[in-house]
Structures are given as structure tokens and as C-alpha cells.
Amino acid sequence: MSVQEVALAGRGHLTFSHPPVLTGWATVAGKKETEGPLGRKFDRIVRDEAMGERTYERAERQLLKGAVELLLSIEGHHATDVDLMFAGDLLDQLVTANFAARDIGIPLVGVYGACATSSEAILLAAMAVASGAARRAVAATASHHLSAERQYRYPIELGVQRLPTSQWTATGGAAFMVEDGTKEPSGKAPSRNDSKALRITCATVGRVQDYGLKDPNNMGAAMAPAAADTILRHLLGSGRRVEDYDLILTGDLGRIGHPLLEDLLAEERIHPKERLQDAGIRLYSEDQNVDAGGSGAACSALVMGAMVLPSMRKGELRRVLLVATGSLHSPRTYQQGESIPTIAHAVEVEAVE
Amino acid sequence: MSVQEVALAGRGHLTFSHPPVLTGWATVAGKKETEGPLGRKFDRIVRDEAMGERTYERAERQLLKGAVELLLSIEGHHATDVDLMFAGDLLDQLVTANFAARDIGIPLVGVYGACATSSEAILLAAMAVASGAARRAVAATASHHLSAERQYRYPIELGVQRLPTSQWTATGGAAFMVEDGTKEPSGKAPSRNDSKALRITCATVGRVQDYGLKDPNNMGAAMAPAAADTILRHLLGSGRRVEDYDLILTGDLGRIGHPLLEDLLAEERIHPKERLQDAGIRLYSEDQNVDAGGSGAACSALVMGAMVLPSMRKGELRRVLLVATGSLHSPRTYQQGESIPTIAHAVEVEAVE
Numbered sequence: 001m002s003v004q005e006v007a008l009a010g011r012g013h014l015t016f017s018h019p020p021v022l023t024g025w026a027t028v029a030g031k032k033e034t035e036g037p038l039g040r041k042f043d044r045i046v047r048d049e050a051m052g053e054r055t056y057e058r059a060e061r062q063l064l065k066g067a068v069e070l071l072l073s074i075e076g077h078h079a080t081d082v083d084l085m086f087a088g089d090l091l092d093q094l095v096t097a098n099f100a101a102r103d104i105g106i107p108l109v110g111v112y113g114a115c116a117t118s119s120e121a122i123l124l125a126a127m128a129v130a131s132g133a134a135r136r137a138v139a140a141t142a143s144h145h146l147s148a149e150r151q152y153r154y155p156i157e158l159g160v161q162r163l164p165t166s167q168w169t170a171t172g173g174a175a176f177m178v179e180d181g182t183k184e185p186s187g188k189a190p191s192r193n194d195s196k197a198l199r200i201t202c203a204t205v206g207r208v209q210d211y212g213l214k215d216p217n218n219m220g221a222a223m224a225p226a227a228a229d230t231i232l233r234h235l236l237g238s239g240r241r242v243e244d245y246d247l248i249l250t251g252d253l254g255r256i257g258h259p260l261l262e263d264l265l266a267e268e269r270i271h272p273k274e275r276l277q278d279a280g281i282r283l284y285s286e287d288q289n290v291d292a293g294g295s296g297a298a299c300s301a302l303v304m305g306a307m308v309l310p311s312m313r314k315g316e317l318r319r320v321l322l323v324a325t326g327s328l329h330s331p332r333t334y335q336q337g338e339s340i341p342t343i344a345h346a347v348e349v350e351a352v353e
Numbered sequence: 354m355s356v357q358e359v360a361l362a363g364r365g366h367l368t369f370s371h372p373p374v375l376t377g378w379a380t381v382a383g384k385k386e387t388e389g390p391l392g393r394k395f396d397r398i399v400r401d402e403a404m405g406e407r408t409y410e411r412a413e414r415q416l417l418k419g420a421v422e423l424l425l426s427i428e429g430h431h432a433t434d435v436d437l438m439f440a441g442d443l444l445d446q447l448v449t450a451n452f453a454a455r456d457i458g459i460p461l462v463g464v465y466g467a468c469a470t471s472s473e474a475i476l477l478a479a480m481a482v483a484s485g486a487a488r489r490a491v492a493a494t495a496s497h498h499l500s501a502e503r504q505y506r507y508p509i510e511l512g513v514q515r516l517p518t519s520q521w522t523a524t525g526g527a528a529f530m531v532e533d534g535t536k537e538p539s540g541k542a543p544s545r546n547d548s549k550a551l552r553i554t555c556a557t558v559g560r561v562q563d564y565g566l567k568d569p570n571n572m573g574a575a576m577a578p579a580a581a582d583t584i585l586r587h588l589l590g591s592g593r594r595v596e597d598y599d600l601i602l603t604g605d606l607g608r609i610g611h612p613l614l615e616d617l618l619a620e621e622r623i624h625p626k627e628r629l630q631d632a633g634i635r636l637y638s639e640d641q642n643v644d645a646g647g648s649g650a651a652c653s654a655l656v657m658g659a660m661v662l663p664s665m666r667k668g669e670l671r672r673v674l675l676v677a678t679g680s681l682h683s684p685r686t687y688q689q690g691e692s693i694p695t696i697a698h699a700v701e702v703e704a705v706e
Binding site: 011012014055057058080082083084088090091092093094095098099101102105106107108109110111112113114120124127128130131132133151204205206207208209210328329330331332333336338341343 | 364365367408410411433435436437441443444445446447448451452454455458459460461462463464465466467473477480481483484485486504557558559560561562563681682683684685686689691694696
């Protein structure tokens with residue numbers, strides 16, 4: 001082992017000299033999500049949007065809790081085998097993560113980065129494991145279309161018309177397990193019949209960006225500058241070129257934000273082409289009436305867990321950069337006429353023998 | 354340097370084998386706070402509750418931003434000298450921390466633990482520095498009485514009567530700088546004319562507790578079990594007795610929660626006596642009409658920055674355990690009839706020559 005587990009290369013860019021390993025994950029997806037192109041790739045499908053609960057907020061909680069419990073079950077661990085849980089969600093005061101952690105019992109570090117919460121949680125879990133603060137940590141997030149709509153915009157019962165720039169908050173939950181890569185796995189992981197180990201090699205903490213956009217129905221445009229800033233800083237910190245990645249997966253820029261990000265990167269003479277993909281575009285197909293695409297804390301987490309990580313395990317993708325993006329406004333700041341600050345956190349995952 | 358900078362002793366308990374150092378801090382306090390027993394100990398006093406802004410939410414933002422900028426100025430650093438900022442607040446979607454970080458420019462890790470955000474942010478900053486992820490990190494939080502009242506309860510303009518169990522959300526902001534203890538300080542810190550270095554030796558991440566209490570006007574009672582659980586786990590993890598501490602400072606249990614915590618600890622045959630103090634009781638005097646005491650994310654942070662850490666610098670206190678406590682509910686979960694889950698995160702600080 002080296003003297004320093006985590007090295008700093010540029011502000012906010014972390015390199016793990018002994019990379020922690022993403023040993024497992026689990027996804028729970030709603031009905032609409034399973035009707036999309038990722039179809040049956042989710043670990044669990046929830047057809048009842050209320051999940052038998054009396055409120056959608058309680059249903060959202062079940063998504064996060066269900067993903068963590070499923071992950072523990074897949075990996076053959078109990079909650080007491082996990083040292084720390086990094087979790088967050090979109091609801092006021094992170095009530096999804098807080099109430100779920102109450103039921104699960106793992107010590108909780110509540111984190112918030114809006115729809116960038118997924119990569120923020122994985123990044124911190126990796127830092128905790130790489131530093132020795134945890135042998136095994138879980139990163140989890142969830143979002144629910146119906147609780148998000150009534151908190152951020154209007155209850156869907158009102159029938160307010162969506163805009164072409166609107167994005168569809170994904171209903172789902174996902175949990176990821178990060179463990180010390182220098183030790184033998186103690187659970188039965190890798191539990192999936194695949195061969196590659198997935199290492200978290202480096203990460204970049206986002207800086208808040210704000211180009212002055214004020215339309216909460218066009219968050220893709222607001223978030224594109226945050227994704228650009230984080231990708232550029234990650235390339236600088238890691239010393240890599242975009243060509244070194246098989247996939248750079250942004251969180252949920254959607255069909256409006258994605259080409260804007262391409263433009264911003266082109267200004268820096270960076271042309272990632274097909275390797276730059278967006279989870280908000282990949283989660284749903286165009287005929288699903290999601291307007292500009294998917295969004296929500298679960299969006300990038302679902303695409304990672306259902307599509308990207310399994311492909312990496314199989315060796316189809318070698319190096320992937322997850323750049324989850326988040327709009328950091330609140331309904332109140334919008335009503336008060338404020339612009340929308342945004343952030344993106346990047347986590348780099350590498351498949352090795 | 355040891356092989357592992359951070360060691361795990363019990364789930365969620367972290368020991369820093371080469372403790373990071375709390376090199377500086379800054380407090381910004383409102384008018385009422387400066388009329389309390391800590392009087393003129395705050396670094397900056399804000400007499401205008403609106404701080405010249407058009408909304409109280411914008412004023413709250415200035416409290417956090419002001420604390421960080423004051424800290425940078427005291428320590429002789431620019432924002433670009435700081436690698437990471439861990440910050441959070443009580444407002445929906447952490448808009449105080451998010452908007453402040455936009456203006457400050459330091460890469461942001463948004464954290465939420467309600468009024469336990471102060472110790473959660475310091476704990477993560479210490480983990481980041483101890484692990485090498487940051488050479489210098491800032492932990493910051495803020496709360497504002499008038500923005501909190503209208504978000505969690507009623508706008509004060511309504512004149513709704515307070516209850517005897519109510520606590521008074523503190524108006525203030527505080528920022529703490531954590532640096533690598535193995536390196537020479539590069540700024541002009543220690544900038545205050547005192548001699549002791551303040552090391553963060555260990556910390557405990559809280560587990561969510563919920564005894565089924567549902568009254569958001571009595572958060573002290575709801576939070577006492579979280580404080581008890583974290584203190585017990587911290588003692589277990591650190592191998593210390595309460596007698597080893599000169600001060601165990603809980604966040605904001607107030608006059609209702611504080612004796613309940615004493616009862617819960619007594620059940621475990623632990624009697625901390627006078628060394629167990631509560632920031633919610635210390636921040637205001639009884640004649641200030643704060644009912645059960647102070648609260649808010651700034652409460653424990655202000656008492657640490659204005660009272661505890663300066664005393665430690667002078668050698669008056671040697672070992673202190675900060676146990677900030679937080680109620681993790683939202684107005685919506687309360688309205689939906691849910692109970693109040695709570696959490697407490699502990700950070701241990703030691704004054705050495």
C-alpha cells in the first residue's frame with residue numbers, strides 16, 4: 001500500500017492510488033422505466049406507483065430502501081456488514097434517504113447534489129473506503145416522478161401541460177456497494193456471472209455553475225455548463241483525453257442539454273462524439289412522451305446499474321466516466337426570481353481482470 | 354505516515370491516525386445571538402436581519418458566504434487555495450450552501466444532516482484531508498431564524514404563538530478550516546494569539562433514531578435518542594470514558610432534550626454531569642424568550658466557533674466532543690402524520706502543544 005491512499009491532482013480531483021472496487025449494485029425501477037429501452041435489465045420492477053403506500057413520498061422511500069436491501073441480498077451481506085451509507089434524494093430535507101436509513105440501520109451520511117446525488121454518493125463512498133474510514137460502504141439514491149412533480153412543479157392531478165423542454169423525473173432507486181480493493185471479497189461477490197472487477201480510479205467534485213438561466217422547465221440547458229466544467233477539470237486532473245474513455249455518461253441533460261454540452265466542449269476543441277452519452281436520453285425512448293428526456297436522482301443511477309456496469313463486467317466497456325448533473329435550485333428560489341445554479345460530479349470506473 | 358490514514362473502529366467510528374488540524378474558523382451572528390451570553394465573541398455581527406437583501410433566503414446565503422470569506426481573510430487564503438468545501442443548511446434543496454458555493458467557487462460537496470450538518474461537514478472535511486483528497490478543506494453551515502420559520506412552520510408575520518417546547522432557530526453562519534496536520538501551515542495560521550493546535554482525532558457518523566415522536570415543536574425530545582446513540586457508539590469506538598472529555602457539546606437539544614439525554618445516558622450508567630453541555634442552552638440566556646433554547650444548523654457551529662474552540666486554543670479545554678443533533682423530518686412528512694427521525698454526528702477535537 002502507498003503512503004497516501006487518495007491523492008489530489010488539481011482542486012477537487014481525487015486519484016485513488018489503491019482504487020476501491022464497485023463490488024455490486026441493485027436497481028429498482030418503475031413501470032414507465034421498464035417500458036423503455038433498458039426494458040428488463042432492472043433488478044426489480046415496481047408496477048404500482050404507490051407501492052401499496054398511502055403517499056408517493058412513502059413510495060419513494062421504498063424505492064431507496066428496496067434497492068439497498070436488494071443489494072445486500074444479492075451480495076450476501078447484512079446491513080450490519082456495511083460501515084457507512086452515503087445517500088440522498090430530491091425531496092425537501094432528504095426525507096427519502098433519512099427515513100430509509102432509519103429502517104436500514106446503517107450509519108448515514110446525508111448528501112445532496114440534486115440529480116448529481118448519485119455520483120456524489122459514490123464519490124464519497126469511494127473516498128471513505130480508500131481512506132480506511134469504511135471497509136464497505138453503500139451509496140444510494142432514489143426519485144419518484146409523482147413526489148417530484150408535486151414538490152417542484154404541480155401535482156399531476158392538476159393536469160398542467162408539460163413543455164417540450166421538460167424532463168421526466170425517473171421513478172426508481174439504485175444502490176452501489178464500494179469495498180476495499182486490496183482485500184479479498186468477504187461476501188459472495190462477484191455474484192453476477194461475469195469476470196471483470198470494477199475499480200473506482202479517480203473522481204472530480206463539481207464546482208457550482210450558473211449561466212443565469214431561470215427556467216425550471218429547461219434544466220438540461222442550465223446543467224450543461226456544470227457538466228462541461230467537471231469534464232474539463234476531470235480530464236485536466238487525470239491527464240486523460242476523451243478518447244481514453246469508452247463512455248462518458250452525463251446524468252440527465254436530455255435532448256436540449258446534450259447538444260449544448262457538445263457545443264461547450266467543442267469550444268475547448270474537445271469532440272467526444274459517440275462516446276458522450278446522456279442517461280436522460282438513454283433511459284426512455286422518444287415515443288414515451290418524456291419530452292426532453294429523463295431526469296431525477298435515479299436517472300443516471302438506473303442507467304449505470306442496469307446498462308453500464310453490467311457491460312463493464314462483461315468487458316464490453318473498459319473505462320467509463322459517470323458525470324451526474326444536478327440543478328441546485330428550489331421551488332422557492334425560482335419563485336423569488338433567482339437563476340438556477342447547477343453542479344456535476346464525476347466518478348471514473350475502470351474494468352480490470 | 355502510517356499506511357492507513359483513517360482507521361475504522363466499530364461501524365461508523367473513524368480514527369485519524371495522523372489527525373487533521375482545525376486551523377481556523379469564523380462566525381457571523383445575528384443581532385439576537387449577540388445579545389446572548391456569548392455576546393461579543395462572534396467574529397462578525399449582523400444587525401440587519403435582511404442584510405440588505407430582498408429576501409431572508411438571500412440573507413441566509415450571505416451568512417454562509419460571509420463566514421467562509423471571513424475565514425479565508427483571517428487565515429490569509431484565497432478561495433483557490435481551498436480544495437473542497439463541505440456545506441449544507443436547513444433550506445429545501447440546500448439553496449444556501451449551493452448559491453453561496455456558486456459565488457465562492459470552491460468545489461462543493463453538499464451535505465445534509467439538519468442541525469447536525471455542522472459536525473457532518475467537519476467530519477467529512479477531516480476525512481477528506483486525512484485521506485489526502487484535500488490539502489485544505491472548508492466546512493460551513495448557516496441558518497436564519499426568519500427563513501427557517503416560514504419554511505418549517507409559519508411566516509413570523511402571522512404571529513402564531515410559540516410553544517414552551519419550541520426552539521429558536523439561530524441566525525448565523527460559521528466556517529471551519531481543516532488542514533493536513535503533518536504539513537507546515539502555509540497560511541499565516543494560527544492567526545489568533547494562542548498556542549494550542551486543535552486536532553480532529555476521531556469522529557462517529559450517526560445512525561438515524563426514531564422513538565416515534567411527532568411534534569415538530571419539540572425537536573429536543575426527538576433528538577435526544579440520536580445524541581445518546583452517537584455518544585455511546587463514540588465512547589465504544591474510541592475506548593474513552595466520558596471523564597476523558599472536558600466538554601461534550603450537543604447540538605441543540607435545548608432545555609427539554611438535554612435532561613432526556615442525561616436520563617438515556619444514565620440508563621447506561623453514564624453520568625457526564627457538568628461536562629455535558631448543550632449549544633442550544635448556551636447560545637441564548639433564559640430571558641431572551643427562546644423558549645426551550647436555540648436550534649438551527651448554525652447553533653452548534655456558532656457555539657463551537659465563538660466559545661469552545663477559542664477556549665481550546667488557550668488551553669482551557671483539552672478534549673471536546675461535538676455532537677451536533679438534527680431532526681430529519683420535513684414539513685411534508687409532518688403533515689402526512691409521520692414521526693420525526695433524528696441523527697447526531699460526533700467529532701472529537703483535542704488541543705495539543
